[in-house]
Amino acid sequence: RNAEAEAETQPGAIPNSAHTVLEGDSEGEDEKSLELEREYDFVVVASGLNTHAKDEHFDNEKEFQGEITHQGDYKNADKYRGKRVAVIGFGESGADISAEIAAVAASCVLALRRGHFVIPRINPRNGLPNDYDTNRLRYSAPLAARNWFSIVVRWLCRAVHVATPEAAIRASLLDSSGAAPFSQAATKSDNFIPMLADGRLVAKPFPIHFSSTGLTFGDGSFHQLDAVVLCTGYRPVFPYISFLKAADAHPGRFFRNVFHPDYPTLAFVGFARPAIGAIPPTAELQSRWIAAVASGLCPLPTSSEMARVAAAAMEEKRRDFPAVPHPTALVHWIPYMDEIASDVQCRPQPWRLLTHPRLLWKLLTGPFVGLHFRLHGPSPHPRAAELLLHLPRGHDLDELILLTLLNAYSALFSLFGIRACRSSSSFV
Numbered sequence: 001r002n003a004e005a006e007a008e009t010q011p012g013a014i015p016n017s018a019h020t021v022l023e024g025d026s027e028g029e030d031e032k033s034l035e036l037e038r039e040y041d042f043v044v045v046a047s048g049l050n051t052h053a054k055d056e057h058f059d060n061e062k063e064f065q066g067e068i069t070h071q072g073d074y075k076n077a078d079k080y081r082g083k084r085v086a087v088i089g090f091g092e093s094g095a096d097i098s099a100e101i102a103a104v105a106a107s108c109v110l111a112l113r114r115g116h117f118v119i120p121r122i123n124p125r126n127g128l129p130n131d132y133d134t135n136r137l138r139y140s141a142p143l144a145a146r147n148w149f150s151i152v153v154r155w156l157c158r159a160v161h162v163a164t165p166e167a168a169i170r171a172s173l174l175d176s177s178g179a180a181p182f183s184q185a186a187t188k189s190d191n192f193i194p195m196l197a198d199g200r201l202v203a204k205p206f207p208i209h210f211s212s213t214g215l216t217f218g219d220g221s222f223h224q225l226d227a228v229v230l231c232t233g234y235r236p237v238f239p240y241i242s243f244l245k246a247a248d249a250h251p252g253r254f255f256r257n258v259f260h261p262d263y264p265t266l267a268f269v270g271f272a273r274p275a276i277g278a279i280p281p282t283a284e285l286q287s288r289w290i291a292a293v294a295s296g297l298c299p300l301p302t303s304s305e306m307a308r309v310a311a312a313a314m315e316e317k318r319r320d321f322p323a324v325p326h327p328t329a330l331v332h333w334i335p336y337m338d339e340i341a342s343d344v345q346c347r348p349q350p351w352r353l354l355t356h357p358r359l360l361w362k363l364l365t366g367p368f369v370g371l372h373f374r375l376h377g378p379s380p381h382p383r384a385a386e387l388l389l390h391l392p393r394g395h396d397l398d399e400l401i402l403l404t405l406l407n408a409y410s411a412l413f414s415l416f417g418i419r420a421c422r423s424s425s426s427f428v
Helices: 091-102 136-140 143-159 165-175 192-198 279-294 303-320 333-344 357-365 370-374 384-390 397-414
Strands: 019-023 036-040 043-045 067-070 084-088 107-112 201-205 214-216 222-224 227-230 263-268
Touching (some): 084 222, 107 192, 136 333, 136 397
Parallel strands (some): 084 227
Antiparallel strands (some): 019 036, 214 222
């Protein structure tokens, strides 16, 4: 409970002055006896995005005589060995689970609402994980330019017949995704792609209709099944926060996905999902920001200003991520991190690195990691520069030249007032 919620019945109560938290051991036999009320000046919610399964149901689902399991209850593929299985839904969990099950099942079907932007986990050009490709130079180019560049490269690969069968499947999934490559969350799990290529896994479209023995798919085909795994995702809900209205409780409506504008002493960590990037370093930087706010070192804007910024961010996401439901927890990773780091005063400062050109070049072209925010500002890491210099680079020189030209041409066009060509980062 929050003091503001009780202000009407308690005259003189200070809004957001305290949160009353009911603590208890939910695993205990006598939960009521372990409950304890305590007051806190500041509360951080860190339960994460993947806690409450989406309560999604399908036509005639109750008639199905086989087993239906949600991805949250999936452990491994052993129980599906030799069975006929359908995986409903996609994303990284659906990609991983369908690949594991297809390797041991008698048959496996993957039902898709739409395609996705699937990135190979390992870069075939250099053998490095594709995480190393995520750098400031690449993602400082405008979103429209990055989408255009990726589409042109794929078209050229098809035109000169250098695309592999697996690449052709990835291209087909992108074509049916309803959005350009960088205007959606990327799926970095591609173990299922070879299985689609050799037929061990079969992709089928929505809508789906259950019968007692199987599923009918959008193309009219019917598959007999023993089990179904629902990879339909999760929803961010907070039933334990009594004063949050369900309609306003989505992190995509919060200030930078962290602070509810009406409750600035209630913070949420780990509720920003990078379209391409990682949640753990994002949560670390969010935690540093929250600590600075809670200690008074970093004052928040007014509630009205936070609400205005959050509303503007939602509108921007509607334009940038047209194929996903809104509000969404998706963020553009590097600009989002730099924005928070500016408030924490730990954003890397290019002008201070002019005397260290190798380190500056590494910040631009090397992998984007949390150490970028341990060079300057509070709590610097004494070996941050050394460790950054030792990280391998994900792009070859020819790719870096192309990315540099892409940024240069985008900057040139932006001088003529073309808004879509403005850089995504003030760092480059």
